[in-house]
Amino acid sequence: MVTVIVGAQWGDEGKGKIVDALAPEAHIVARYQGGANAGHTVVCEGKTIVLHLIPSGILHEHVQCVIGNGVVLDPVALRQEIAMLEDMGVRVRGRLFISHKAHVIMPYHKLLDHAREQQQGIGTTGRGIGPAYIDKYSRVGIRVVDLLDRRVLEEKLRHNLAEKNALLAKVYGAEQLDVEAIVAEYLEFDRFIDEFVTDTTTLLHTALREGKRILAEGAQGALLDVDHGTYPFVTSSNPTSGGACTGLGIPPTAVDRIIGLAKAYSTRVGNGPFPTELHGSEGELLRQLGSEYGATTGRPRRCGWLDLVALRYSVMVNGITELALTKLDVLGMLPRIKVCTRYRLGGTVLKSFPVDVPTLDNVEPEYIELESWQCPLEDVTSFDALPRQAQALVELVEEHCGVPVRLLSTGAAREQIIWRQ
Ligand code: IMP
Numbered sequence: 329m330v331t332v333i334v335g336a337q338w339g340d341e342g343k344g345k346i347v348d349a350l351a352p353e354a355h356i357v358a359r360y361q362g363g364a365n366a367g368h369t370v371v372c373e374g375k376t377i378v379l380h381l382i383p384s385g386i387l388h389e390h391v392q393c394v395i396g397n398g399v400v401l402d403p404v405a406l407r408q409e410i411a412m413l414e415d416m417g418v419r420v421r422g423r424l425f426i427s428h429k430a431h432v433i434m435p436y437h438k439l440l441d442h443a444r445e446q447q448q449g450i451g452t453t454g455r456g457i458g459p460a461y462i463d464k465y466s467r468v469g470i471r472v473v474d475l476l477d478r479r480v481l482e483e484k485l486r487h488n489l490a491e492k493n494a495l496l497a498k499v500y501g502a503e504q505l506d507v508e509a510i511v512a513e514y515l516e517f518d519r520f521i522d523e524f525v526t527d528t529t530t531l532l533h534t535a536l537r538e539g540k541r542i543l544a545e546g547a548q549g550a551l552l553d554v555d556h557g558t559y560p561f562v563t564s565s566n567p568t569s570g571g572a573c574t575g576l577g578i579p580p581t582a583v584d585r586i587i588g589l590a591k592a593y594s595t596r597v598g599n600g601p602f603p604t605e606l607h608g609s610e611g612e613l614l615r616q617l618g619s620e621y622g623a624t625t626g627r628p629r630r631c632g633w634l635d636l637v638a639l640r641y642s643v644m645v646n647g648i649t650e651l652a653l654t655k656l657d658v659l660g661m662l663p664r665i666k667v668c669t670r671y672r673l674g675g676t677v678l679k680s681f682p683v684d685v686p687t688l689d690n691v692e693p694e695y696i697e698l699e700s701w702q703c704p705l706e707d708v709t710s711f712d713a714l715p716r717q718a719q720a721l722v723e724l725v726e727e728h729c730g731v732p733v734r735l736l737s738t739g740a741a742r743e744q745i746i747w748r749q
Contacts, residue, residue, distance in 0.1 A: 398575020
């Protein structure tokens, strides 16, 4: 049985915490796309842990963790993360399995990401994600399996570096890379990564046959999906639930539950359309109250009201079977709450979420205003004990999205979660 966890907005919905909460019931947690552009935060015994590549299931001793073929692997970030976890006393060796089909991020991917960003203005994280996926689809990417054969690695690297160095110098006027140094660095990384590499597709299928429970963890969010998001202001992979199948090598028929995560308001990092964005002091207040700063880059997140048009679209595209609503505690600190229920364009109500940026930039969101509860939720442990205004918000989300909200997060700590049957 596979449960897919997807971000239903523009990422940062709190996947780290929810995966951590669901991990006790799982045997395997498997990450299916993205790279070290993600930042999954877990607050555990008062300590904040940010993971960029390794699923937060690693914090549960009985869980095995997989980095799937759909991920682009940053050797530097991986080593740092393993070292951080081991320093904390977390056993990683023997519990972390990396797909030999995953592509590797190279130094030129990061340089090209920065160089292209100057021209494109997407607001990328600069982690080399886009250029690494470009190479994957151009069929010149270097996969983890290539690291295992020195001759193949050297050949591919030299070929790629000749092209990338010409591109960096002639098109972007950027510094060139030292071929020998990179070959030496990646051969050394090969020795480090060797013990983690396996055929994760077979590992997952064996687990499925044994009736084990797998949590497939996406990074970013559906509205940043390269196919279904606010293109071109998107990431270069498929965070939507279908990405779990291609990014892990599991069939759609194995998936029986798709949990969509949404904040009780909206945030976005980087550029691109954001119909319900708050530009003034209310947005700033939300940012401060919710500590809305990027977990990877530290950039201030753009903040705005909950957008049910976008969420409905996300439920549809992902096939979300249930929602988890996070940061209810933060929203309830505001003196007034608004929720967007539909868009208008030139007086006409739009029937669906627009696919193009100019339309999205020009829609007029229509809001309904709800009463705020303005009281702390930290001691609330059941839905019935929530303030009635918070219950009303949850019911509004269910009514508009057509799926139940089964999980509510009422604070950063592990235990601040309300489950609904
Ligand atoms: P990239 O994934 O670094 O190429 O960046 C593309 C877009 O996705 C930018 O707008 C980034 O800010 C955004 N992005 C990438 N990763 C995350 C994330 O984990 N949370 C939120 N936004 C992200």
